[in-house]
Amino acid sequence: MSLKVALAQINFVVGHIAANVDNIIAAAEYARDQLHADIVVFPELTITGYPAEDLLLRADFIETANNAVYEVAERVEGIAMVIGFPEQAEGVLYNSAVVLYQGVVLACYRKQALPNYGVFDEQRYFTAGHKPCVFEFNGVFMGLSICEDVWRPGIIETYKQSGAELMLTLNASPFNAEKIHQRETIIGDQVKAAALPLVYVNQVGGQDELIFDGASFVLNSHGEVVFRAAEFKEQISVVEYDGTNPLLTTCAPHYQPISSDYQALVLGIKDYVRKNGFQGALLGLSGGIDSALVLALAVDALGADKVEVVLMPSQYTQDMSNEDAVLEADALGVQYHVIPIAPAVQAFTGMLAEVFAGTTKDTTEENIQARCRGVILMAMSNKKGKLLLTTGNKSEMSVGYATLYGDMAGGFAPIKDVPKLLVYALARYRNSLAEVIPERVITRPPSAELAPDQVDADSLPPYENLDPILERYVELDQSAGDIIAAGFKREEVVRAISLVDRNEYKRRQSPPGIRITSRAFGRDRRYPITSGYRGV
């Protein structure tokens, strides 16, 4: 007996229930009419988008979401649809999946494994279900599961014992570099152990800090990947089964270091701008590597006509920085403005002369320069309705090597979770497609150019040492002792860690950025500001 299962890897807007319903209906009709599918599977919490956060605490929101399920059921016939929604029942909320066919609910499943770690807070909203859900469709017994369910040992096995012949899994699994390997390996092992084939549908798109990469896949009963959808794109695909045996189809390539990261960042910018209704984006271009990369990402995400840049030189800006910035703008064809900051810096210096009399120059004067740039950029963002992109990287964000309300100003920080060494790798990758960043921007020593002849290496360990120390401390929770024991210099470890500890207050006021590592600052790493803990 033949069965065609469609995978609807769609980009939803969190909270926009009406738009999501239209999206679901269009996808179901496409799967039915163009792909001749019998059943179409959508991502987790399809109706609301994921994660809807505290919108899930609103009674009006939940009521609208529950009504929307009936609307979908009534508006599409001729294909079974598996959609996710926050199910209000018995005075509590479940993270549920429902099977709709010919206006009728065939089955409803309540997620059993509710993740409450990392970026996930599902136990804040949902009550866990306690039993599997198997339904028969087209002569096949299908089991429903949702995301975390199939990562935990036991649930797939329970389904096997309940008579399921094919698992359908709805997911909202955010991207990071290791994630796609983990998904296919861990879930593949469980599928193999239970000999129960599986369809895995992931959402795609950017939502504040999170990127969902799609890369939906189909496993046969040996746990082998027989189909994989593209990364970072919407795609509605179909897999044909002979009984429950998937016939070999196509596999899109999966995660490639650097190039996948690049695509993740492009999608993150594109979706933040689009979903929040900005007219485009703007950024300050310094001639340094960070802003050069953010410019390339922004242009690749939005098109050159939607991006503009501002050069804001000071007395400490080297000529080559200005030259390189202009070269970058020209190479990508974006409009640029040049606004020297001297008049504002001089004004503030004069205004503060009396209160600062008798004090010595310190980072205060450097911060004033950065904040004058922040005022200019925010004024342009306000006037033009364009999103200001912040250009700081993860290494800076970790150690606080950035000025609050200065270079940290902006609505979105695309490379906030990109360590400096990866910034270089992404720049080289982009240049390998077409050179848009002058070579010397990549090779010259990085500098904030806020004081004479300043370079980052004056204040920070070299990035070749700093980045791995930060990864161990921030992402892997290693102690200073562990990191020193691994061969890093004690003084560099002490310096890096104490800077990370002291700068939580800055990070708390930073704009959101795109998570691409296994632990980003933001909802992923929740530290107190007031803290007597010292990592060293």
Add this chain to the structure above:
Amino acid sequence: MSLKVALAQINFVVGHIAANVDNIIAAAEYARDQLHADIVVFPELTITGYPAEDLLLRADFIETANNAVYEVAERVEGIAMVIGFPEQAEGVLYNSAVVLYQGVVLACYRKQALPNYGVFDEQRYFTAGHKPCVFEFNGVFMGLSICEDVWRPGIIETYKQSGAELMLTLNASPFNAEKIHQRETIIGDQVKAAALPLVYVNQVGGQDELIFDGASFVLNSHGEVVFRAAEFKEQISVVEYDGTNPLLTTCAPHYQPISSDYQALVLGIKDYVRKNGFQGALLGLSGGIDSALVLALAVDALGADKVEVVLMPSQYTQDMSNEDAVLEADALGVQYHVIPIAPAVQAFTGMLAEVFAGTTKDTTEENIQARCRGVILMAMSNKKGKLLLTTGNKSEMSVGYATLYGDMAGGFAPIKDVPKLLVYALARYRNSLAEVIPERVITRPPSAELAPDQVDADSLPPYENLDPILERYVELDQSAGDIIAAGFKREEVVRAISLVDRNEYKRRQSPPGIRITSRAFGRDRRYPITSGYRGV
């Protein structure tokens, strides 16, 4: 038989395990030597402070915390101590309470009810315990419980059945205006139903957004309060029992509207400054009610010598604003500076003339003024090591009536969770003690003074209508329909709610502030920025 139980209502520093250990030991020795107590009960997670957030994910932190328990046990003899700590066992973490006596662990209890709503994320860190813990001390069978345990029906009853004669409860229960009534009423009802007397010890102090008010109490077996410790102060007290019958002692007065809120705000500022090591605080004084109140709070928290203010008039600042600001500074005896912002505003206007050519004036120009003030204040904060206090109130924060990086700049926002009408009430309360805010600051129409003859009422519904609408929408999750049905004007409801919805991005970058209502912005209300949800 006589028993003396001490309640150690102490102010701990999150993460500072060594300091907390010293604090515990000093308190235990005081309870033993001065109060002649047999047993002393500390707040929840005594060793680490509460909430330690993601520090609890660090192996080094947990190891240090577990070792600290043994240190406390070894260093104090002659009194039993009940302390809280994150217990590492069987590969997971428990929120535990341990009874130490003569260097030995008498009992260890694992919290059963782990709150994961509102400001609480305990299921992110802890595994729930599953059984009561009763131990015998001085001939009395005592039961251990931790915070949320005694809010839920059933657990106290289980203890009664397990033979407990007296409940000891360790707590970290944050303040809000309704909280103390809830604690005493809800827990009192359960105590009464089980006829099991209870000792409730709460921590006191400020921790980022949270204020713990103390107000520890003792209930007899009828659920009646027979002892209550002071609010907002450290206090080590003792209650004597005849068997398990508490002998009548003293009750500090509990929550008084306005005056308790005022004390909460004072403690919040004091602890943020002290625990983060600032030299003092500074703020911009506009002549308006918000900055006048924050100044009074700061002086009451830190003393006049630790606070300084800056007046930053513009062409739109009325003379009476400057006059009143000076009166406020003089009344409280703080140093003030006057720095007119015109030079910086003119500099930016000139610098932006070319890019803004052909555009019309809008809020951009207002924001530039606010941001010039932000640059001045941050420069002074950087130079002097003083915490910049942000003066925005909750009504403004709700509707986004504030400039990001302008008047929103700062490290701490004391009245961020204080609605405008409560700002007035607090100002009047403070003046009732001694007049520090000129009467016309309270009576004149509020204005941002960023444009000619501007008043808040040009852009916003009157606060008498706005504040209750905001409370219903933000704190109570009521829908627009609910609020209109309650009698509020449709156009005002629509205006207020759409502003709340649109301004999440600003709030995300705002400094932390002190939570005093049942739902504050920050960790208490977690909304997506990118959201298609519209409350109207």
